[in-house]
Amino acid sequence: MTGTVAAPGDDPLLLDRQLCFPLYAATNLLNRLYGPVLKPLGLTYPQYLVMLVLWEEEPQTVGSLGARLYLDSGTLTPLLKRMEAAGLVSRTRDAGDERRVLIGLTERGRALRADALHVPGTIAGGRSSEEIDALRENVRQLVAMLAAPGDAD
Amino acid sequence: MTGTVAAPGDDPLLLDRQLCFPLYAATNLLNRLYGPVLKPLGLTYPQYLVMLVLWEEEPQTVGSLGARLYLDSGTLTPLLKRMEAAGLVSRTRDAGDERRVLIGLTERGRALRADALHVPGTIAGGRSSEEIDALRENVRQLVAMLAAPGDAD
DNA sequence: AACAGATATATTGCACACAATATAATCGCT
Protein backbone atom coordinates (compact mmCIF):
# COMPACT_ATOMS: atom_id res chain seq x y z
CA MET A 1 0.00 0.00 0.00
CA THR A 2 3.03 2.23 0.23
CA GLY A 3 4.68 1.86 -3.16
CA THR A 4 6.51 -0.68 -5.22
CA VAL A 5 9.47 -1.21 -2.99
CA ALA A 6 9.40 0.57 0.35
CA ALA A 7 7.73 3.32 2.27
CA PRO A 8 9.30 6.56 0.97
CA GLY A 9 10.34 7.62 4.43
CA ASP A 10 12.16 4.36 5.02
CA ASP A 11 13.77 3.80 1.64
CA PRO A 12 17.55 3.88 2.18
CA LEU A 13 18.29 4.01 -1.54
CA LEU A 14 16.85 7.42 -2.41
CA LEU A 15 19.54 9.57 -3.98
CA ASP A 16 18.67 12.48 -1.73
CA ARG A 17 19.18 10.33 1.35
CA GLN A 18 22.76 9.44 0.41
CA LEU A 19 25.45 11.03 2.48
CA CYS A 20 28.10 10.69 -0.15
CA PHE A 21 26.39 11.89 -3.29
CA PRO A 22 26.55 15.60 -2.40
CA LEU A 23 30.22 15.09 -1.67
CA TYR A 24 30.75 13.42 -5.01
CA ALA A 25 28.83 16.12 -6.84
CA ALA A 26 30.65 18.90 -5.03
CA THR A 27 34.03 17.49 -5.98
CA ASN A 28 33.07 17.26 -9.63
CA LEU A 29 31.83 20.84 -9.58
CA LEU A 30 35.01 21.82 -7.81
CA ASN A 31 37.18 20.41 -10.57
CA ARG A 32 35.17 22.28 -13.17
CA LEU A 33 35.59 25.45 -11.14
CA TYR A 34 39.34 25.14 -10.65
CA GLY A 35 40.06 23.97 -14.17
CA PRO A 36 39.80 27.32 -15.98
CA VAL A 37 41.57 29.14 -13.13
CA LEU A 38 44.52 26.74 -13.08
CA LYS A 39 44.81 26.24 -16.83
CA PRO A 40 46.75 29.49 -17.38
CA LEU A 41 49.26 28.19 -14.81
CA GLY A 42 49.57 24.91 -16.69
CA LEU A 43 48.28 22.92 -13.72
CA THR A 44 45.46 20.49 -13.07
CA TYR A 45 43.83 20.45 -9.65
CA PRO A 46 45.80 17.50 -8.23
CA GLN A 47 48.98 19.02 -9.67
CA TYR A 48 48.10 22.27 -7.91
CA LEU A 49 47.78 20.34 -4.65
CA VAL A 50 51.23 18.83 -5.18
CA MET A 51 52.62 22.31 -5.73
CA LEU A 52 50.97 23.57 -2.54
CA VAL A 53 52.67 20.81 -0.57
CA LEU A 54 56.04 21.43 -2.20
CA TRP A 55 55.81 25.18 -1.71
CA GLU A 56 55.47 24.43 2.00
CA GLU A 57 58.37 22.00 2.20
CA GLU A 58 60.82 20.65 -0.30
CA PRO A 59 62.07 18.17 -1.31
CA GLN A 60 59.71 15.41 -0.34
CA THR A 61 59.43 11.75 -1.20
CA VAL A 62 56.62 10.38 -3.31
CA GLY A 63 55.38 8.66 -0.18
CA SER A 64 55.23 11.79 1.96
CA LEU A 65 53.37 13.64 -0.79
CA GLY A 66 50.96 10.74 -0.97
CA ALA A 67 50.45 10.67 2.79
CA ARG A 68 49.61 14.35 2.76
CA LEU A 69 47.23 14.14 -0.20
CA TYR A 70 45.81 10.65 0.43
CA LEU A 71 47.13 9.39 -2.91
CA ASP A 72 49.28 6.39 -3.76
CA SER A 73 52.13 5.89 -6.19
CA GLY A 74 49.79 4.58 -8.85
CA THR A 75 48.34 8.07 -9.09
CA LEU A 76 51.39 10.13 -8.19
CA THR A 77 54.07 8.53 -10.32
CA PRO A 78 52.55 9.39 -13.71
CA LEU A 79 51.33 12.75 -12.42
CA LEU A 80 54.82 13.67 -11.22
CA LYS A 81 56.34 12.52 -14.48
CA ARG A 82 54.03 14.89 -16.33
CA MET A 83 55.03 17.70 -13.98
CA GLU A 84 58.68 16.84 -14.55
CA ALA A 85 58.11 16.94 -18.30
CA ALA A 86 56.49 20.35 -17.83
CA GLY A 87 59.62 21.56 -16.04
CA LEU A 88 57.97 22.19 -12.67
CA VAL A 89 59.56 19.51 -10.49
CA SER A 90 62.67 17.34 -10.38
CA ARG A 91 62.69 13.60 -9.60
CA THR A 92 65.89 12.12 -8.21
CA ARG A 93 66.64 8.90 -6.40
CA ASP A 94 67.60 9.45 -2.78
CA ALA A 95 71.33 8.65 -2.56
CA GLY A 96 70.92 7.55 1.06
CA ASP A 97 68.00 5.20 0.31
CA GLU A 98 67.74 4.19 -3.30
CA ARG A 99 64.15 3.05 -2.89
CA ARG A 100 63.05 6.63 -2.47
CA VAL A 101 62.47 9.29 -5.09
CA LEU A 102 62.90 12.88 -3.99
CA ILE A 103 60.59 15.42 -5.56
CA GLY A 104 61.94 18.96 -5.63
CA LEU A 105 60.94 22.19 -7.29
CA THR A 106 62.67 23.64 -10.31
CA GLU A 107 63.23 27.38 -10.57
CA ARG A 108 60.18 27.51 -12.78
CA GLY A 109 58.21 25.59 -10.18
CA ARG A 110 59.25 28.02 -7.45
CA ALA A 111 58.49 31.02 -9.61
CA LEU A 112 55.02 29.73 -10.37
CA ARG A 113 54.05 30.39 -6.76
CA ALA A 114 53.72 34.11 -7.44
CA ASP A 115 51.24 33.39 -10.23
CA ALA A 116 49.23 31.13 -7.94
CA LEU A 117 48.72 33.65 -5.16
CA HIS A 118 45.47 34.91 -6.66
CA VAL A 119 43.91 31.43 -7.00
CA PRO A 120 42.28 31.07 -3.56
CA GLY A 121 40.75 34.50 -3.81
CA THR A 122 39.52 33.89 -7.33
CA ILE A 123 37.88 30.61 -6.31
CA ALA A 124 36.35 32.06 -3.16
CA GLY A 125 34.78 34.85 -5.17
CA GLY A 126 32.79 37.10 -2.90
CA ARG A 127 31.95 34.60 -0.20
CA SER A 128 32.17 35.41 3.47
CA SER A 129 35.14 33.88 5.22
CA GLU A 130 32.97 32.72 8.12
CA GLU A 131 30.84 30.65 5.79
CA ILE A 132 33.90 29.16 4.16
CA ASP A 133 35.55 28.39 7.50
CA ALA A 134 32.45 26.59 8.74
CA LEU A 135 32.13 24.50 5.61
CA ARG A 136 35.80 23.64 5.61
CA GLU A 137 35.62 22.44 9.18
CA ASN A 138 32.63 20.24 8.46
CA VAL A 139 34.21 18.66 5.44
CA ARG A 140 37.36 18.07 7.44
CA GLN A 141 35.34 16.16 10.01
CA LEU A 142 34.00 14.02 7.23
CA VAL A 143 37.53 13.29 6.03
CA ALA A 144 38.41 12.16 9.52
CA MET A 145 35.34 9.91 9.56
CA LEU A 146 36.10 8.35 6.20
CA ALA A 147 39.80 8.00 6.93
CA ALA A 148 39.16 6.24 10.23
CA PRO A 149 40.21 2.61 10.03
CA GLY A 150 37.68 -0.06 10.89
CA ASP A 151 35.07 1.99 9.15
CA ALA A 152 32.62 -0.61 7.96
CA ASP A 153 34.06 -3.71 9.59
CA MET B 1 61.80 37.15 9.90
CA THR B 2 58.59 35.23 9.26
CA GLY B 3 59.55 32.71 6.63
CA THR B 4 60.64 32.43 3.05
CA VAL B 5 57.54 33.67 1.37
CA ALA B 6 54.82 35.04 3.63
CA ALA B 7 53.72 35.31 7.21
CA PRO B 8 52.19 31.92 8.03
CA GLY B 9 48.95 33.47 9.19
CA ASP B 10 48.52 35.31 5.92
CA ASP B 11 49.68 32.71 3.43
CA PRO B 12 46.68 31.79 1.26
CA LEU B 13 48.49 28.81 -0.28
CA LEU B 14 48.86 26.56 2.76
CA LEU B 15 47.24 23.22 2.08
CA ASP B 16 45.40 23.30 5.38
CA ARG B 17 43.83 26.62 4.49
CA GLN B 18 42.27 25.30 1.29
CA LEU B 19 38.54 24.88 1.31
CA CYS B 20 38.48 22.35 -1.40
CA PHE B 21 41.24 19.96 -0.47
CA PRO B 22 39.30 18.23 2.32
CA LEU B 23 36.47 17.81 -0.14
CA TYR B 24 38.78 16.30 -2.71
CA ALA B 25 40.36 13.98 -0.15
CA ALA B 26 36.99 12.94 1.22
CA THR B 27 35.74 11.97 -2.22
CA ASN B 28 38.80 9.85 -2.90
CA LEU B 29 38.40 8.11 0.45
CA LEU B 30 34.74 7.67 -0.35
CA ASN B 31 35.46 5.82 -3.56
CA ARG B 32 37.88 3.53 -1.76
CA LEU B 33 35.22 2.85 0.86
CA TYR B 34 32.42 2.10 -1.60
CA GLY B 35 34.58 0.08 -3.98
CA PRO B 36 34.77 -3.15 -2.00
CA VAL B 37 31.12 -2.88 -0.94
CA LEU B 38 29.86 -2.39 -4.50
CA LYS B 39 32.21 -4.82 -6.21
CA PRO B 40 30.10 -7.90 -5.31
CA LEU B 41 27.19 -6.14 -7.02
CA GLY B 42 29.27 -5.53 -10.14
CA LEU B 43 28.96 -1.75 -9.79
CA THR B 44 31.31 1.18 -9.53
CA TYR B 45 30.29 4.20 -7.45
CA PRO B 46 29.00 6.33 -10.34
CA GLN B 47 27.22 3.30 -11.74
CA TYR B 48 25.61 2.81 -8.33
CA LEU B 49 24.42 6.42 -8.47
CA VAL B 50 22.87 5.80 -11.89
CA MET B 51 21.08 2.77 -10.47
CA LEU B 52 19.77 4.82 -7.53
CA VAL B 53 18.26 7.32 -9.95
CA LEU B 54 16.75 4.61 -12.15
CA TRP B 55 15.33 2.72 -9.19
CA GLU B 56 13.46 5.92 -8.35
CA GLU B 57 12.16 6.56 -11.85
CA GLU B 58 12.52 4.78 -15.12
CA PRO B 59 13.10 5.18 -17.99
CA GLN B 60 15.06 8.38 -18.13
CA THR B 61 17.01 10.15 -20.83
CA VAL B 62 20.77 10.49 -20.70
CA GLY B 63 20.23 14.18 -20.14
CA SER B 64 17.91 13.81 -17.17
CA LEU B 65 20.33 11.37 -15.54
CA GLY B 66 23.10 13.88 -16.12
CA ALA B 67 21.08 16.74 -14.67
CA ARG B 68 20.44 14.73 -11.53
CA LEU B 69 24.05 13.57 -11.12
CA TYR B 70 25.80 16.68 -12.50
CA LEU B 71 27.44 14.65 -15.27
CA ASP B 72 27.49 15.18 -19.03
CA SER B 73 27.23 12.80 -21.95
CA GLY B 74 31.01 12.55 -22.21
CA THR B 75 30.98 10.72 -18.92
CA LEU B 76 27.61 9.01 -19.08
CA THR B 77 27.64 7.58 -22.59
CA PRO B 78 30.57 5.20 -22.08
CA LEU B 79 29.46 4.43 -18.52
CA LEU B 80 25.96 3.50 -19.70
CA LYS B 81 27.37 1.38 -22.50
CA ARG B 82 29.35 -0.59 -19.94
CA MET B 83 26.22 -1.01 -17.85
CA GLU B 84 24.33 -2.15 -20.93
CA ALA B 85 27.09 -4.66 -21.68
CA ALA B 86 26.76 -5.88 -18.07
CA GLY B 87 23.05 -6.46 -18.65
CA LEU B 88 21.84 -3.89 -16.10
CA VAL B 89 20.25 -1.24 -18.33
CA SER B 90 18.77 -0.88 -21.79
CA ARG B 91 19.49 1.94 -24.20
CA THR B 92 16.88 2.75 -26.84
CA ARG B 93 16.30 5.78 -29.02
CA ASP B 94 13.14 7.63 -28.10
CA ALA B 95 10.69 6.99 -30.96
CA GLY B 96 9.06 10.38 -30.37
CA ASP B 97 12.33 12.31 -30.44
CA GLU B 98 15.15 10.48 -32.11
CA ARG B 99 17.75 12.70 -30.51
CA ARG B 100 17.06 11.18 -27.14
CA VAL B 101 18.23 7.88 -25.73
CA LEU B 102 16.03 6.28 -23.09
CA ILE B 103 17.77 4.40 -20.33
CA GLY B 104 15.67 1.69 -18.70
CA LEU B 105 16.34 -1.14 -16.30
CA THR B 106 16.57 -4.77 -17.32
CA GLU B 107 15.09 -7.46 -15.09
CA ARG B 108 18.56 -8.04 -13.75
CA GLY B 109 18.94 -4.34 -13.05
CA ARG B 110 15.65 -4.27 -11.14
CA ALA B 111 16.53 -7.40 -9.21
CA LEU B 112 19.86 -5.92 -8.16
CA ARG B 113 18.02 -3.47 -5.95
CA ALA B 114 17.43 -6.13 -3.33
CA ASP B 115 21.15 -6.81 -3.14
CA ALA B 116 21.87 -3.08 -2.76
CA LEU B 117 19.59 -2.50 0.20
CA HIS B 118 22.35 -3.21 2.70
CA VAL B 119 24.83 -0.77 1.11
CA PRO B 120 23.90 2.45 2.95
CA GLY B 121 23.97 0.69 6.30
CA THR B 122 27.25 -1.01 5.53
CA ILE B 123 28.83 2.30 4.56
CA ALA B 124 27.42 4.18 7.53
CA GLY B 125 28.83 1.59 9.88
CA GLY B 126 27.98 2.51 13.44
CA ARG B 127 27.74 6.26 13.04
CA SER B 128 24.99 8.28 14.64
CA SER B 129 22.34 9.44 12.23
CA GLU B 130 22.39 12.95 13.70
CA GLU B 131 26.05 13.32 12.83
CA ILE B 132 25.46 12.04 9.33
CA ASP B 133 22.45 14.30 8.78
CA ALA B 134 24.42 17.34 9.85
CA LEU B 135 27.33 16.57 7.58
CA ARG B 136 25.07 15.83 4.64
CA GLU B 137 23.32 19.14 5.03
CA ASN B 138 26.60 21.03 5.14
CA VAL B 139 27.97 19.33 2.09
CA ARG B 140 24.72 20.02 0.28
CA GLN B 141 25.15 23.70 1.04
CA LEU B 142 28.58 23.53 -0.50
CA VAL B 143 27.14 21.93 -3.62
CA ALA B 144 24.72 24.81 -3.88
CA MET B 145 27.58 27.27 -3.50
CA LEU B 146 29.70 25.59 -6.14
CA ALA B 147 26.80 25.08 -8.52
CA ALA B 148 25.78 28.75 -8.33
CA PRO B 149 26.46 30.50 -11.62
CA GLY B 150 28.59 33.62 -11.61
CA ASP B 151 30.76 31.99 -9.01
CA ALA B 152 34.10 33.59 -9.60
CA ASP B 153 33.17 36.24 -12.13
C1' DA C 1 8.88 23.17 -47.64
C1' DA C 2 13.31 25.14 -46.42
C1' DC C 3 16.65 26.73 -43.40
C1' DA C 4 19.02 28.79 -39.28
C1' DG C 5 19.48 27.95 -34.66
C1' DA C 6 18.85 25.11 -30.79
C1' DT C 7 18.94 20.54 -28.57
C1' DA C 8 20.54 15.68 -27.39
C1' DT C 9 23.83 12.44 -27.60
C1' DA C 10 28.32 10.58 -29.20
C1' DT C 11 33.31 10.84 -29.96
C1' DT C 12 38.15 12.16 -29.10
C1' DG C 13 41.95 13.24 -26.34
C1' DC C 14 43.88 13.93 -21.99
C1' DA C 15 44.45 13.38 -16.98
C1' DC C 16 43.37 11.35 -12.97
C1' DA C 17 42.34 7.32 -9.34
C1' DC C 18 42.68 2.82 -7.70
C1' DA C 19 43.37 -2.35 -7.27
C1' DA C 20 46.60 -5.65 -8.20
C1' DT C 21 51.01 -6.80 -9.27
C1' DA C 22 56.02 -6.24 -10.08
C1' DT C 23 60.65 -4.70 -8.97
C1' DA C 24 64.27 -3.08 -6.37
C1' DA C 25 66.36 -1.69 -2.06
C1' DT C 26 66.66 -1.95 2.94
C1' DC C 27 66.09 -4.03 7.49
C1' DG C 28 66.11 -7.51 11.07
C1' DC C 29 67.40 -11.72 12.66
C1' DT C 30 70.43 -15.29 13.17
Next chain:
DNA sequence: AGCGATTATATTGTGTGCAATATATCTGTT
Protein backbone atom coordinates in the same frame (compact mmCIF):
# COMPACT_ATOMS: atom_id res chain seq x y z
C1' DA D 1 77.46 -12.42 5.77
C1' DG D 2 73.00 -14.37 4.37
C1' DC D 3 68.17 -14.35 3.83
C1' DG D 4 63.25 -13.71 4.52
C1' DA D 5 60.22 -9.89 5.49
C1' DT D 6 59.30 -5.18 4.86
C1' DT D 7 59.34 -0.82 2.44
C1' DA D 8 59.21 2.48 -1.62
C1' DT D 9 58.16 3.23 -6.05
C1' DA D 10 56.70 1.73 -10.71
C1' DT D 11 53.63 -0.67 -13.95
C1' DT D 12 49.26 -2.53 -15.83
C1' DG D 13 44.50 -2.50 -16.62
C1' DT D 14 39.97 -0.59 -15.92
C1' DG D 15 36.84 3.13 -15.17
C1' DT D 16 35.74 7.59 -14.67
C1' DG D 17 35.50 12.99 -15.67
C1' DC D 18 35.77 16.89 -18.65
C1' DA D 19 36.72 20.13 -22.61
C1' DA D 20 36.19 20.40 -27.28
C1' DT D 21 34.18 18.85 -31.19
C1' DA D 22 31.05 16.18 -34.25
C1' DT D 23 26.60 14.41 -35.72
C1' DA D 24 21.89 13.93 -35.96
C1' DT D 25 17.38 15.61 -34.87
C1' DC D 26 14.00 18.94 -33.89
C1' DT D 27 11.80 23.75 -33.75
C1' DG D 28 10.40 28.12 -35.18
C1' DT D 29 10.19 31.33 -38.80
C1' DT D 30 9.46 32.61 -43.18
